[in-house]
Amino acid sequence: MSQTPDSVVRTYIQQHRDAFLDDLAEWLRIPSVSAQPDHAPDVRRSADWLAAELKETGFPTAEVWQTPGAPAVFAEWPSDDPQAPTVLVYGHHDVQPAAREDGWDSDPFEPVVRENRLYARGAADDKGQVFFHTLGVRAHLAATGRSTPAVHLKLLIEGEEESGSPHFRALVEEHAERLAADAVIVSDTGMWSEDTPTVCTGMRGLAECEIRLHGPDQDIHSGSFGGAVPNPATTAARLVAALHDEHARVAIPGFYDGVVDLTDRERELLAELPFDESQWLRTAKSYATQGEAGYTTLERVWARPTAEVNGIGGGYQGPGSKTIIPSSALVKLSFRLVAGQDPDHVEQAVRAWAERQVPAGIRCEITFSGATRPCLTPLDHPALRSVARAMGRAFEKPVRFTREGGSGPAADLQDVLGAPVLFLGISVPSDGWHAPNEKVELDLLLKGVETTAYLWGDLAENWRDAP
């Protein structure tokens, strides 16, 4: 396996570091807050700015794609090798809301470097991580002497991720042909820590529902009627209590159908992570761990399907007391799904399970929303091995593997395009996503650049092993 000499790549990056950071700062100054309608022009400006920047980087094609909401940016740089694999990079150019008075030490939209960290809204989530691909592909070309990337490189940078990606799936479906890829690289996640570079191999899926339980036509007196009619708040509570068995396994029949369990090798690799449970509990602002019997905390949050109640309500919740049987109650549930689970099948299982438990006299209304499929790339997938190798070269350290417990629009890419999804992120937990003083570590940002500088060559070379 021929490799671009690492020193060439590093020198190139050092030479272009300042211009790269200046350009990123210019982009970060655009307050592309997709959740706030008065920032809609900024989100459009951000898309235009990125498309222009990608053209300047060398992408022959860079387009702004309109949606019914905020626009996305698509760019494409074909390889001169027609046999090369096609890679689609996913990221987003919109950011979370931010205001100085939320606790920022400096203007969130006026980037500033302090102690080798770049502070700005979007520095890590996700403009910084999108941006390392620009200098990365140029370093790849410079070091290899190529005029086109070793892979057919495509970028899709959406503008509504921080608003729940409401039009993303439709966008991907509309442009499925142009987006076609052999692998998807998502740069919108993080790694374990500054000292422990990691590649994420999957995200959990999600099914969400609201169950409304209707009892008496209005709140009724618990003295006059209590003990003799069904109470919808009791039904709501019983549903939630019945979610899990005594081993903290989800007790809904059919819920685990198809679940791909962890392999012994994956469990070994997860166990190698320097996991400190008391530190994790501090991050979780929680006071004890608790979960499915037979699994570690990391396995529970990353690799096992779960059921959680996100909200429950019914009757009187104010100060003091009110002796009523409430007229109605509601339960909001979310189910995290892992590889092998089908959200539609889970929905049917939950509906059947819930309806069976509703007593006579209570009417039950179940609404499902926002299903997201899980995604998981096997550890021996050649693209995953390439990402890990490239990252290992950049960080000069062994790369470990993680998963992500949350769910994201990446699953739509996997679904529609039928391509495996890999996660390449250089953000660390202290970067303050969605919080005041969001920052990116400059050293890590440049490691991101370096990783992609190695990645495309490695991927092209090793793709022949792909399944």
Added chain:
Amino acid sequence: MSQTPDSVVRTYIQQHRDAFLDDLAEWLRIPSVSAQPDHAPDVRRSADWLAAELKETGFPTAEVWQTPGAPAVFAEWPSDDPQAPTVLVYGHHDVQPAAREDGWDSDPFEPVVRENRLYARGAADDKGQVFFHTLGVRAHLAATGRSTPAVHLKLLIEGEEESGSPHFRALVEEHAERLAADAVIVSDTGMWSEDTPTVCTGMRGLAECEIRLHGPDQDIHSGSFGGAVPNPATTAARLVAALHDEHARVAIPGFYDGVVDLTDRERELLAELPFDESQWLRTAKSYATQGEAGYTTLERVWARPTAEVNGIGGGYQGPGSKTIIPSSALVKLSFRLVAGQDPDHVEQAVRAWAERQVPAGIRCEITFSGATRPCLTPLDHPALRSVARAMGRAFEKPVRFTREGGSGPAADLQDVLGAPVLFLGISVPSDGWHAPNEKVELDLLLKGVETTAYLWGDLAENWRDAP
């Protein structure tokens, strides 16, 4: 047993009917709404008015008793027979809020008679039912030729019942000596129906608590942490689900300690009531009955202890979804208690039961409030027999027995004074307590007058059988 001739009583009542109704209307014009601070002067005016009216009725003593809240009225008319039993009548002179725009067909504080019904706030709850005692005692004197009642008659008419009687127990304790009585007659309830005169033999007690469950220090992401830390909303739901066993019996160990069960005779008598379950369900605005196995609906609401969730809340309850593990959750429970149960013992049982179920990582805070003892007078109690006889004479019908599922301050009288409590009410379910267009049936109101006209003589005569 010598009886006052009924015709004499009836003639007397007919002669004084108009003046009686005029006086009641004058009282009803005073908007003595205890829950609304700007009506405090009206509540005081109502107390003053009643004290003056009772003096005019003939009570040698009629006083306004101040409390830290609204004043009560106490009146006393000793019998010339020193051996006569002492009876304390309880009622209240404050009323629920009412406004024309709530759906009243006429001004709630401008009494009007339509179709032999008197419409006004307080007509049934409770001014009308307090007031029948004024003409009743005069009819008793007129028909028997006595100058003092056959019993030592006391009245205590409180001014904060519609505000939860916050100072009532302290008032009773302060004046326990002057309030001392052999029996308490509560005129603040109703009877089965216009066609079925009934005497209520007891009310359930009440223990109320709020359980707050604290989990993570703030709402946390259910994708990142779900399935690995305890969720306080789940704990809340499990507590509620664990309240009852599969027979709908309360599953809290020790909860049933001391419960006085229904006798066969009581069950027979309850079964004789013309109970129409579908009509009852319409009143309950509910769609099915459900309750403790082995008991009828009436037994469940009147004579069995119950546990109900009055409110449950935690996490996100708005539209759509929010994938969080909530930081905290709360449950509001109320327990209705029957004779033999001690609210303090129930509190200890509930605390022990709840605390045992709270997992590591969840902090539990339990607050009890507003305990009310149950009260129950045995069917063979001579005072109860007197009330039933007097009512039977007035209504010229057999009198049946009920209980009341709710709870009231009457229990404080039973507690502090150590006297049995009897319930003499002539209100019917259609009277619209706490609702627009509250009314009292004039025929029933006068039957109330007539009942008390017979009652004092009967009670004095038969008291020797008292235990």
